[in-house]
Amino acid sequence: MLRAENVSVRFGGLRAVDDLSFQTQTDQILCIIGPNGAGKTTLFSVLSGFLKPTEGRVRFNDLDVSAMRADRVALAGIARTFQIVKPFRDMTVLDNVMVGAYAHATSYKEARAHALSIIDEVDLHRKRDFLASYLTLPDLKRLEVARALATRPTYLLLDEVMAGLNLREQHEVADMIEKVHQRGVGVLLVEHSLAIVQRLGQHVLCMDSGRLIAEGTAADVIQCEAVQVAYMGIVNA
Numbered sequence: 001m002l003r004a005e006n007v008s009v010r011f012g013g014l015r016a017v018d019d020l021s022f023q024t025q026t027d028q029i030l031c032i033i034g035p036n037g038a039g040k041t042t043l044f045s046v047l048s049g050f051l052k053p054t055e056g057r058v059r060f061n062d063l064d065v066s067a068m069r070a071d072r073v074a075l076a077g078i079a080r081t082f083q084i085v086k087p088f089r090d091m092t093v094l095d096n097v098m099v100g101a102y103a104h105a106t107s108y109k110e111a112r113a114h115a116l117s118i119i120d121e122v123d124l125h126r127k128r129d130f131l132a133s134y135l136t137l138p139d140l141k142r143l144e145v146a147r148a149l150a151t152r153p154t155y156l157l158l159d160e161v162m163a164g165l166n167l168r169e170q171h172e173v174a175d176m177i178e179k180v181h182q183r184g185v186g187v188l189l190v191e192h193s194l195a196i197v198q199r200l201g202q203h204v205l206c207m208d209s210g211r212l213i214a215e216g217t218a219a220d221v222i223q224c225e226a227v228q229v230a231y232m233g234i235v236n237a
């Protein structure tokens, strides 16, 4: 179970996240939507230990994530990707994924075997010896997910992993996310593409100005008047 309890994050006078609570389980794909600046990435930073909340806390099973360093949170089982892909560009795909695999591996052999199984899972096996700098954007996204998966997460936090992809590429990445989820990894997704939210989101949260303004099924949240006004810019919804 991953639970945010009354989490607030203030940057000076700005409440980037404002008294937000929710919980999710590994059997769920949770999508977080909201307009630019709503606080989605800030919330991910809190959930993954990169940022301490000003108020409230995050619980991951019995652990208080808000009191832990980001590297400890990752080791405990929460891995995140970033909006802007950040691979080691002058390293191969395999070496990039091995960096993540060393989080739990005790030998080169074990790290390599685990990295290869993850590379298979994300369909990058034919490109495992390519330098990351030679990958296309869709493959860079796969690599980003692979690097996170290599740390053996219980929860995988994907921040706008579809950004910059066309609809076909988005659905290919969605296929990969479903496959990962089916083997028991909890998935949290910050997503702008409503087609993907409708496909993947078993539970959807909508944020606006740091606050949670709607929560429920994708259909319910997308039809909610407050969401249509805040997110889709529909006046008199």
Ligand SMILES: Nc1ncnc2c1ncn2[C@@H]1O[C@H](COP(=O)(O)OP(=O)(O)OP(=O)(O)O)[C@@H](O)[C@H]1O
Residues within 6 Å of the ligand: 011, 014, 016, 034, 035, 036, 037, 038, 039, 040, 041, 042, 043
């Ligand atoms: N380190 C920071 N210092 C000051 N303000 C910040 C910082 N990080 C984020 N903010 C502000 O907090 C608010 C929430 O930002 P955040 O990036 O979490 O939103 P978001 O919903 O992820 O937006 P987007 O969809 O554009 O990525 C914004 O007003 C942003 O400018």
